Amino acid sequence: MSDHPLDEWVRATAPRAVAYARSLLRNPHDAEEIVQDCYGRLIAKADVYDLPRDGMKLLLTSISNACLNLKSRRRTFFRLVRSDDDETFDDPPDRSTAKPEETASGNELAAAVAIALRKLPVQQRAAIELKSLGHSQQEIGEILNVTSNNAGVLVHRARQALAEMLAPFLEREDA
């Protein structure tokens, strides 16, 4: 039972927020910790923000910043060790992103999307996911702390890369 407006807001936004953070970090535990942290920070300013109205965008901004910072911090530590930007190096894979039943049930496209998203650089992954959630280019720029043009480039590159990786599956779906 919810008797406070923010209770409802948390319950309504949590699934989307956690899914987004998991996709960026590919580590469910870290993702949930970050989402919890971000909720805490936003709710602390509940008297400043209108969370039921603007909260989702603020939450996604906060989660994006925290996830990108965490990944960048890990890279900084290993910067002297590894030259490439191999994300598998610092992130254990999130096995939940490609569910066995998806493959077993023949939902090849779903499994392929999960795998293809994993292969994108994290900023591109965030950009295309935000786009798919209905955010405008300008909003994506604000959420990812990049210019609107840069956000457009990120979305474009992500879409191109995904189109290439998913082409066989999409053609099969169309057929």
Place this chain on the structure above:
Amino acid sequence: MTDPIERAVRDHLDREAAGVDADAMFVRVRPAQPSRRAWLRWTAGAAGSALAAGVAGVIFFNPAQPPQLAAAEQLVRESKDAHSAAADRLYQLVTENEIPVLRRLQIPPLAKTYRVWTRGERFWIETVGDGPHYAAGQDSEGRIWFALSRKRGLLFEPGEVGEPLARLCDFVSLRAAQTLGEILEGFTMLRKDSGQPGEPIRIEANVRPNFLNRNPRFRRIVLELDPVTKLIQTASFQRHMEGEPAAALNFTLLDTAPQPDSVYELRYHLDADAEVLDRKDPWRLDRRSKFRDEFLKRFQPRPR
């Protein structure tokens, strides 16, 4: 939504969201106890002090923040600003090795004493006293170099150096601004000085049990700052690797005289006719690896 790619991504996110337990997150977001009252006060922003303690408790898992923390945090922030300037500082570094841990992690044991010059991300070090003598550093382009003698140097592009030497550099280079940034983000800070005029500022920093710091580079840091310039006068680090103490590192400021840019470059530490082994000459890559491996072997403790 007509774009098939966006539709596929949206479907993926919807499936992921459907698997999230919203109630579990809701419970986590709520303060533990006394939940209902704290939640209401917390979200409404009605009681300032209660709110601050509650939020700090949720974020840092440390509800009892002493009043000195803000002052210490401010001083560390000022010190970070002071060290962010592109100025030269010379520190003496005295180390205490945990040789078994370093050996297991394939890190060459550290020399007892180093001189460490730093300027932003650049640094150069040289060993002092008994034992093998060498100089090493990171130049303005982020390349790591080792001057094994005045006649031979190894130069590695960023990321090319290999893990053991990279970790060695990570240990001995006091990248003050970066380290102070880590303290601000992940450590609990306490002032330990009395604040008397002229007395160095003393700050103890202990890593917070935060999820961002599961495997921190340092567990405990003790800083002495100049009360006027806020520069680090002394710094003691408990360096950890994979959760185990690996070394104690004690830095002491010796000099702040400006240095020419060239001191951070390999060539400065070599004679004019010295051999530089870098990636420019592919035929020499094997020789570079050979000298690097020999360099590492020189620091391995001899069996008794």
